[in-house]
Structure formats: structure tokens, C-alpha cells
Amino acid sequence: MKDRTSGQVLVLAEKPDAARKIAAALSIDGRLSASNSGSVMEIPTGFDGSHYVVCSALGHLYELTDLHKKRKAFPVMDIEWVPRSKRSGEHGNAHSGIDALVSRKIEEIRRLSLSCSRFVNACDYDSEGEAIGFNVLKFATLEFFPQIQILRAKFSTLTSEEIRQSFRELTPLGRDIADAGRLRHVTDFLWGVNFSRALTMAANRDRSVFANISMGRVQGPTLGFVVEREKSRLVHVPVPSWQVSARPLKSGHEIEAIYVESPIQKYSKALLVYEAVLAAQRAKVEKVQKDLLSVPPRYPFDLGELQRESYRLFKISPKLTLSIAQELYQEALISYPRTDSQKLPERIGAGKIFDRLTLNPSYTSLTSSLISDPKRRFRPYEGPRDDPAHPAIYPTGEIPKRNLSSLESKIYDLVVRRFLNAFAPNELVEKVRILFNIATYLFSAEGSSVKEKGWSFYYPFTRNFSDSLEVSFSKSEEVEVINTSMKEMYDLPPPRFSEATLLAHMEKEGLGTKATRAETIDTLQKREYIVKSKLELLPALLGQDLVENLETISPTILSSKTTKDLELKLEAIRTRAATDVDFLADMLDSLKPTVRLLRNKKIQLSIDDAKSIEYSRSLSQTLDLGTCPVCGKGTLRLIRSPKTNKRFIRCSNGNGNCNVSSPALPTGRIVPSSDVCPKCQWPIISVLSFKGKPSRLCSNFNCILKARTR
Amino acid sequence: LNSVSCTLCKKDAQGESSYCKNHNEALIEIRKAYPKWCYALENISWERYLETIIRLKETGELAKAVAVEELRLQRSTAIQDVILDRRKAQTEGLRQWESKNEFN
Numbered sequence: 001m002k003d004r005t006s007g008q009v010l011v012l013a014e015k016p017d018a019a020r021k022i023a024a025a026l027s028i029d030g031r032l033s034a035s036n037s038g039s040v041m042e043i044p045t046g047f048d049g050s051h052y053v054v055c056s057a058l059g060h061l062y063e064l065t066d067l068h069k070k071r072k073a074f075p076v077m078d079i080e081w082v083p084r085s086k087r088s089g090e091h092g093n094a095h096s097g098i099d100a101l102v103s104r105k106i107e108e109i110r111r112l113s114l115s116c117s118r119f120v121n122a123c124d125y126d127s128e129g130e131a132i133g134f135n136v137l138k139f140a141t142l143e144f145f146p147q148i149q150i151l152r153a154k155f156s157t158l159t160s161e162e163i164r165q166s167f168r169e170l171t172p173l174g175r176d177i178a179d180a181g182r183l184r185h186v187t188d189f190l191w192g193v194n195f196s197r198a199l200t201m202a203a204n205r206d207r208s209v210f211a212n213i214s215m216g217r218v219q220g221p222t223l224g225f226v227v228e229r230e231k232s233r234l235v236h237v238p239v240p241s242w243q244v245s246a247r248p249l250k251s252g253h254e255i256e257a258i259y260v261e262s263p264i265q266k267y268s269k270a271l272l273v274y275e276a277v278l279a280a281q282r283a284k285v286e287k288v289q290k291d292l293l294s295v296p297p298r299y300p301f302d303l304g305e306l307q308r309e310s311y312r313l314f315k316i317s318p319k320l321t322l323s324i325a326q327e328l329y330q331e332a333l334i335s336y337p338r339t340d341s342q343k344l345p346e347r348i349g350a351g352k353i354f355d356r357l358t359l360n361p362s363y364t365s366l367t368s369s370l371i372s373d374p375k376r377r378f379r380p381y382e383g384p385r386d387d388p389a390h391p392a393i394y395p396t397g398e399i400p401k402r403n404l405s406s407l408e409s410k411i412y413d414l415v416v417r418r419f420l421n422a423f424a425p426n427e428l429v430e431k432v433r434i435l436f437n438i439a440t441y442l443f444s445a446e447g448s449s450v451k452e453k454g455w456s457f458y459y460p461f462t463r464n465f466s467d468s469l470e471v472s473f474s475k476s477e478e479v480e481v482i483n484t485s486m487k488e489m490y491d492l493p494p495p496r497f498s499e500a501t502l503l504a505h506m507e508k509e510g511l512g513t514k515a516t517r518a519e520t521i522d523t524l525q526k527r528e529y530i531v532k533s534k535l536e537l538l539p540a541l542l543g544q545d546l547v548e549n550l551e552t553i554s555p556t557i558l559s560s561k562t563t564k565d566l567e568l569k570l571e572a573i574r575t576r577a578a579t580d581v582d583f584l585a586d587m588l589d590s591l592k593p594t595v596r597l598l599r600n601k602k603i604q605l606s607i608d609d610a611k612s613i614e615y616s617r618s619l620s621q622t623l624d625l626g627t628c629p630v631c632g633k634g635t636l637r638l639i640r641s642p643k644t645n646k647r648f649i650r651c652s653n654g655n656g657n658c659n660v661s662s663p664a665l666p667t668g669r670i671v672p673s674s675d676v677c678p679k680c681q682w683p684i685i686s687v688l689s690f691k692g693k694p695s696r697l698c699s700n701f702n703c704i705l706k707a708r709t710r
Numbered sequence: 711l712n713s714v715s716c717t718l719c720k721k722d723a724q725g726e727s728s729y730c731k732n733h734n735e736a737l738i739e740i741r742k743a744y745p746k747w748c749y750a751l752e753n754i755s756w757e758r759y760l761e762t763i764i765r766l767k768e769t770g771e772l773a774k775a776v777a778v779e780e781l782r783l784q785r786s787t788a789i790q791d792v793i794l795d796r797r798k799a800q801t802e803g804l805r806q807w808e809s810k811n812e813f814n
Contacts, residue, residue: 231732231735231772233770234732234736234770234771234772234773235732235735235736235738235739235770235772235773236739236768236769236770236773237736237739237740237742237743237763237769237770237773238743238763238766238768238769239743239746239747239750240747240750240751241750265746265749265750266749266750266752267750267751267752268752490766490768491768492768493768493770548731548732
């Protein structure tokens, strides 16, 4: 064993990119030497004289697994943490490349820890980062070397300055956030595995076609929202109402004035007003009301608001927004995006950020204009929400070292402008309301105009206040009225959810976390429980069937209250208001009866659903080889079975009773060709193996000829 | 074995209703909106109301399906009533004729 008193500091980053940034920041000159190009970076003399060894995880290196590994048994209560590579190998869907990498990483960290006296968790400072660091520490290092000193580096940006500052102020590793993170995994695993097994069993009782049903803790209530919304649209019955409007005319300009009691619920009354106004033809100005409003800036970005804005403005999905923001964070261009905070504390050093932004040609004029504005705020305008771990999302001011892609530029621009907007003065808006008296009925016309531009100069993506009336009126003035109209209206059904509105609804209902909401919506789409059509989310037949069945047999799975309560309890653990033992006991108390309830239940799925599940699962791994030689209608397809993970060839005309099938070679990349076998007429394929030359052979396993031409 | 299917789909009917859960909810919504329509248009008949909501694009698909079915029922009931009335009148006329002949 190497000398453990050498004072080496082992630093663990969450991902390789972050590790390189951290290593560069810890070195004296802020750069990585050529020798430090591998996965482990050694800095013998760091900026503070310490000997640093920086390595990285690959996200989660450890995952939960069922101890008994009986896929049909539930409830599952015995679980354990195992290396990710071990778990993915269990279900026959091993990603050999990644698994080997995970195993190597674990071994590498274990080896490095032998010669280190201190361990610094420098993963992202949130519950996931804490859990990643804690698991590595517990299973890869501490298990063997409990005497290691364990510390935490807390930073919100990957700038050298902030990383160094966090290493100067290293704190002992607290377990609260890690516990909350790990318990979230335990809860999600137990709910997911138990409900998925129970639902799959219930759906496949007395069925010939196998349907694999998965359901997570947050997915159930989220799917419930989409189905419920669609149902309320389907049963919607509109009610009529009427709006009477007139257009007073002055100096050639006509403005629209609406009857103040609109919408009118009774047809006879609407007709009475309309006929009276039509006969009158003159309007008298009853009142001119002008209000000067001081509109404050928009709050700094938390993740949800960034996702909503990027969807509203550019139709970028919340999941993609998060992944772009994460990329920008890893390049030290913006702060950590997974935050709930709407606050920009003093410690972020806004002055320095302004200075750096001024050097960026894209923002020089904008930043200079803000700095020179005498009315600018010295303290940013902040929202009420706070996050103990991170401030709101802000730009670091560093100039991008590469050309950002179009989407990256859009998100980065949003973040910069929203940051500048928080320091800009209020917008002064004049609102004008004119009341007209037409045949004793009051009509109102409204308009607004910007009197003094403020924050909207920096953040112009918001509501425009320039719908001014174009012409001014004075009290008791009489004007002509033209174009009187009576419009019949019907109340509309509630709008379908878009990804952004569903995300906002989940946030409002307290479902999931800022980091997982977008992922949940994406998973529901991948599992074909919901589908996206023209940016709207609709429940698929399978999703509808599931919710309808669960409403009767197990409403807890769809209840947002249960999930919300669990989130609150996890938050209590984070703030030490509750213990993990109490939490687990409560969670199991609510889980067990619900799962047991599903034991003898049956879920009615229409046969089409099951077929569509089987079809869609296999579709993702199919390859068309050529026309079926037997039926002549279908196409021979290479399919990987989701159940056995083996490859086989089958005719697509299965519904037309063509049962042609054949096993396929288990390995090698299969490439179709336009040739057919002279003996059996099956398509000829090329098989490219890892080693050796490609082979051309008949795709029919039972072909007598099986002519192989190299 | 004892379950009854919804008139409009294959799903099980709800309790006393001849519709499944979803179609029954649509019927409830139709019935809930009727008083509002009566207020707005000052006594619109049930039949006319159903005809109107079937035509509107704002009406949900389930509500439309139920409205069509209710309208069909309404009309067939009305026709049956007419047939019954006629039969009653015929029976009455026959009885009168018979009693008259008997008297004679």
C-alpha cells in the first residue's frame, strides 16, 4: 500500500468535462498540462500548494437492484446498491461499452483512494450530486479506508475563480442532502418496480399477447393530468354568450369599444343593447382615465421559468432546454441550471460579470448601456423563491471558446438578457381607459403605451405595452359611432397541455423535482402513454386505458397527493426535520397496501393496445430486409426481441396470416442488399463482424443452398 | 355475466345508466348546461338544444355522441307516443263503434 500521509487530495467530479474544468482551475496557471489528458488528472502542486488528483464519475456509478431477482414476484422490498454495470447485465440489455467503462471507473477510484488522505466530493451541489459522491465514497473507497477525511466543495459555476474559492472553503460532507437523494432513488425504485410488476401481471392475466406496463411514482399522476384534461375536453358542452361592440370614430381613427357588461349571458338583453346602440349612432365620452404604472423587471430565471420561456419563444422542449443549459454550465458559461431560486445574491459578483460581459462583442453595447443608466438597480430585482444550494441561473460572463450552436445561442442569450433585466429600471407604462356613453349604455376602450423604456430594452421577449389608442379624447366630447356589432361566443374547452404547461402544472402540484419533471414527460412519450401532436400532448389509447382502469382499482397510483406528500417528507429529511427511518416506514406503509390491492386485479386493455405495445417496442430495433418470398405482400424484417434480446427475421404481414420467420445470426451488423437467394428467394444479406471480412449469405436459416460468397 | 354494455361503446354501463363512465359524464355535462341555455335563449326545447350542441365545433366528441343518441331516443319516444296515441284513438273509436252497434 502507498503512503497515506502523503497528503494527496482525491477530487471526484460528476462528469469528465467537469473534472477537466476543476483540474484546470486547481492548477497554478489555470491550465491543464499535456500529460493530464487522460481520465485522471494529477496536479502535484495546486494553486494552494496541495497535491490534487482529479477523477470523475459517469453520473451514477451505483444503482439499486432487487435482491431476489424474480421478475414476477412482488411486492419487492429487499433491495441493494450495486455497480451500474452489474445491474444492466441482469436484464440482458447490457451496454457492454459503458458497463466496462463503469467497472474501470470504480476500480480506478478505488486504486486512487489508496494513496489519498483526503476525499473531496466536487459533484454538482444538489441531491443527485451528493448521492453520486456518497455512493462512490461508501462503496468504492470508505468500505476499505474509513480513515479518509471527507470534504465537500460547493460551487454554482465552473469558473476557475469560484472553484478555487470553494476549495478554500471546503466543508465537512453533510449527509442530509445525500440521504434525501438516496432515499428518493429508493422510493422511486420501490414504487416503479412494484407498480410496474403488479400492473404488468394485471394486464397480462388471461391474455395471449404480452404487454409490458411500466409506471413510475411521478409518471402516474402526470399521466392522470393529461388524461383528465383530454376527458374534460371530450365532455365539454359550450354555453353561449354575446359581446356587443361599437367603433367610435375621431379624426379618421376608429377604436374598438366594448360594452362593459360583456359577455352578456342573455340573448334578449344583448339584442336590446345592440339595437339601441345601432339606432343611436353617437357616443359621448363619459370618463377618461389615465394611470401611470411602474412595471418591475421579470424575476431572474429558475429552471422551470427558463424551460417555459424557451418553449414559449423558440418551442424548445423542456428536456432539451435542460440539456443545453447543462452543456452551457459545463463550459462555465452559465451557473448551475437545476435551481429553484429566483435570487441573485451578492456573492455571485455581479460587477465582475458586467465587466466580463462588456468584453463579449455581442453584449458590449447592451451591458454598457445598463452600466451607464443612472436609474439602474444596484441590487437585482428578485423573486420570492429561494434554493439553499444554488442562486438563480445567471451568466458567468466568460466568452464562449467555440461557436455556439443556434439553440445554445438562443438559451445563452435568454440567460444573459434575463440577468441584465434584473438590474434594469422599471418600465413606465401609461394605461388609458375611455368610457363612452352610447344610448345610456357604457362602452369601454383600453390602450397602453410605454412612457419610459426600462427592462424591456434588455429583455424584449415579453408582452408589448404599445397597443395605444392613437387618438386622445376629452370628457363630454361627442363622436360618431360606426360598425356596431353583436358577436355570439361559446366558452371553449380547456386547452390541451403542451410540454411547457404540463411542466408548470407539475410544478404547481409539487410533483417531481426541477431536474426530473422534463424527463418524466419525455418518458411518458417514449412509453407511448401520451403522444405529441402539433405541440399538444394527448393521451394515447394505452394511457387512457391505464388511467381508466387505475381510477377504479388503484387510485393511489394516480394521486398527486401521495407523491406530493412524499416530496415534502424528502424535503424534511434534507432540512433535518425528519429521519430516514421514519420516512421509509411511512413510505412502505403507503406502498404495501396499494401493491397488494393489485394482486388479484385485472386490467382491461383492448387487444389493439397490446399489439401496438409489442409492435412499437420491436419497431425501435427493426431492419427491413426485402419482400417476403412466401406471401409476396409483407416485408421480411430483422427484429430484436425485447424479451429475449435475440434477433430473428419475421414477415410484417403477420396479421394476414403469414407465419414466415427464421432465426438470425446473433452477432455482427446485418446490411440488407437488393439480391435474392437463387434457391429459396429470401433476401441476401451482408454480415459485418468486428473482425474479418464481411460475409454475404442468405437470410433464411433453413436455406439448403446457404451459398456463402466472400 | 350480468353486466350491461354502454349503448355507445363496448365498455360496461354505469349502474342504472345505459352509458359507460365517460359517456355518462358527458350526459351529466349536457344536462348541467341545459338550464344555462334555457336562461340564455329563454326556454329552448330539449330537442332543439341537443340539435344545436351537436352542430357546434366547441362541443366535445363524447358530448356530441351522447347528444346524438339522446336526440335519437327523444325522437323515437316522440314517434312511439304518436303511434300510441293513434292506437288509443283507434281502440277508442272501435269501442265506440262496437258499443253503438251493440246498442243498435
